[in-house]
Amino acid sequence: MTDQSWRAPILHVDMDAFYASVATRDRPELADVPVIVGGGSRGVVLSANYLARKSGVRSALPMTRARRLCPHAVVIPPDFETFGQVSASVMECFRRVTPIVEALSLDEAFLDVRGATRRLGSPAEIAEQVRTTIHDEQGITCSVGVAATVSVAKLASRRAKPDGVVVVPPAQVTAFLHPLDVGELWGVGEKTRDMLHRLGLVTVGDVAHTPVQTLQRVVGHQLGGHLHDLAWGTDRRALTPRAGPHEPDRSMGADETFARDTDDPEVIRRELLRLSSRVATRMRTAGVAGRTVTLKVRFADFTTLTRSRTLPEATDVTVEIHHTATSLFDALGLQRARLRLVGVRVEGLVPRETVHRQLVLGERDHGWADADRAVDRATRRFGNAAVRPASLLRPA
Template sequence: MTDTPILHVDMDAFYASVATRGRPDLVGQPVIVGGGSRGVVLSANYLARDHGVRSALPMTRARRLCPDAVVIAPDFELFGTVSASVMEVFREVTPVVEAISLDEAFLDVSGSTRRLGPPELIAERLRSTIHDEQQITCSVGVAATVAVAKLASKRAKPDGVVVVPPTEVTSFLHPLDVGELWGVGEKTQAMLHRLGLVTVGDVAHTPLRTLQRAVGDHLGRQLHHLAWGTDRTDLSPQAGPHDPERSMGADETFARDTDDRDVVVRELLRLSDRVGRRMRVAGVAGRTVTLKLRFADFTTLTRSRTLPEPTDVTVEIHRAVTRLHDSLGLTRSRVRLVGVRVEGLVPRASVQRQLVLGEPECGWAEADRAVDRAARRFGAAAVRPASLV
């Protein structure tokens, strides 16, 4: 069992990074994502931040601070789509994901280390996958508890990983200003400073009862745990406004770009199998199947097909995405990444499958479930489609 199972993954300048990806003309320029002259800053890249621009700052003030900045209007649909893809990457690593916003989440990887290696290696894997698939960067904090992991990711910015082992928690926390603790706002920081508690170490070495008399029982106890790095370790996975469990999907980047249809179709089968298995485990089925292709020049396109009825059957998902691929009529187009997604998920129990005259009593759906049972008993590689062996 690892002693640092909690990861906090925070996308770097998420809205600005998404808005500017694929825009080489904006490289080296300060960028602000926000509304009109009466609006506020949603995000800014690091060049704009160097001029003092921050999120929630009025646009008029942001323009005064950084008059040369390029201002881009927010595309919330795009942000939601990218966020859903990122959260899907997280859930491919571990099912224990607590998303706290579109651009950050906590992950408990204690159940994934045997398969994927130690937490710091998982953190690097996540950074590499997200950068390759979404062309944006993230920073990861690795620790034993939620609040320490969040502070570690802040220290990792931009585009890095910081690991805080349990033996180094106090040396990491105690020199910090109390205002850096998660949940301590400006008013609480000012109050603690007035009491002479300037650093986290000052709070840590104040007796708990003294701290509670000064700031109240609940806040005092909370500050005590934060200061010693003994805050919560359990996560609460929950659905958010862009929760990817409204759809399920998987992407894969080829080691080398390819224009070989057989290679692409074989990978689509692997991804269809992965998505179908996840759907069956979750007890859901979906009608809309989506194909994603990213080409060598990073151009990305998606195509969707709505089926007559919801499905969780691997063969049916694969057949749909293969037809979508072939309908594009690609010739000599080198593919970098492929993805499969099934949307419009509903509980599998609510789906009444239409019987077809002459159809065998047991078909692909039953075969999938038999394979799933074998995989649970003998491992995921025990039974696979022949073309993937």
């Protein structure tokens, strides 16, 4: 049979249940057991393997509900350092194939392989090679969609799950797209889907055969034109190379759900210090710094607020990030409001070597940045508990 993928050079590679797969790859006893990766009883699901998903467990589901849906699941706490290392290795595998890699997250990316076909074969053959390499090197599986445009490739990878390849050549795009529910289009959220359904536009084919001017009158000029392009699979073909979470327009963050709702400002400030330290350590490991610090607080009734502040210079220093986060918290003036969750995020990341700090007259030769790096060296050698702020030490 003739390989029909030659005119479909865009690959969307998506790891299968990435966090759960990484967490269990060295634990063969969990191969046939439902597994959930997530926080404590009051946290949320980060990932679940396919056995747990059969019971209705999904990402972002509250852990209490996930446990009710799948009471026999094994719950594993997340190991973000390992996830980051595996992701970096996966992205490096992609770049051995092509330099045009647009990473969407730790576990998925688009690849433009048109420059690699002479060396490696057709896009379908390259997709199979990528799957084999990732399985052999990382011990996890992935699914690959192959198409001429990014949105169709993304939908194709969803159809390929788990551990498969689906090719949608240009001649088959409409046959592939038009029977689908309009909610499956990439970027169409629940509200847009419900609105389109109310208008009688249930399938992608319904949208495709609605005049674009009509769509624009109903949902707005920009969205109407975008939906029309998606419905015919004619959206953008060019990729923007991105190196994953370390790109300047990316961010790093961490949050924590308290075991009990708390209104104690000292407890909250200590947790902000713990989170700031975790985020700053990840940034230094990745060799990036950021200017915008964002605080997230979630109240007992699940109402969530975020506040941000942009610093004069990019930083990866724990004390500076923590100071900014706590000042944002103090500025809220919560008056003993009970909190369920707090989070710290640093945005606008840039490579650390591009940051040049302004010297201050009378400033010490060695400061908090040097202290952080000394702590990093100690923890790499002796473990994460080797050095920590005194306020985070548990009483004996």
